[in-house]
Amino acid sequence: MVLARGHEYYSLILCDLHMPRKDGYQACREIREWEVNNRLARMPIIALSANVMSDVQDKCVAAGFSDYVTKPVDFISLSRAMSKFF
Template identity: 50%
Template sequence: MDDTESNTLVAKAILKRCGSVVPDTAENGLEALEKLRKRRYHLIFMDCMMPEMDGYEATRAIRDGEAGTEHMDVPIVALTANAMQGDREICLASGMSDYLTKPIDPRLLVESLNAWLGRKHGG
């Protein structure tokens, strides 16, 4: 889930190359919560700076069960342009499981996918 179309397209292309991964997107945190209420997801790549509801708020809402109790423990990996000292800690404090910076490094995205889903994907 990302607020910038070019970042979304890059991430989706990388994830599609991984084979069994079917990426889905949301324009903002509110839409992300709606999608989570309707479908089961096993991993979320969350942009921190989305409109309407940012990734931090969306993550807290997911952790609080607002998207359904089945998603309260889903791995949420931050995808953010924020790469300053302390940004990783802010993401983790909001309830995110991991942190990746933009521009997206395809190798790191696939490594994160493999680590959190516990299986090997190509890239």
């Protein structure tokens, strides 16, 4: 979906880690690869997950996420994460 719309269409992506057809890690890696291949600036991508295990944040960094917010979403935490990019 992101790749179909183009890089300028979105300012920020909120991406759940557990989606039906493709997990968030793979989606983020594909977006990052697309950015590199098209010489585009990195778009902020914030991971959302109910999993609070410490390794999840490490996996998010490895996949290329810009930040990580746990669910249920605390809107103050989400606002802080988003404010890093705007």
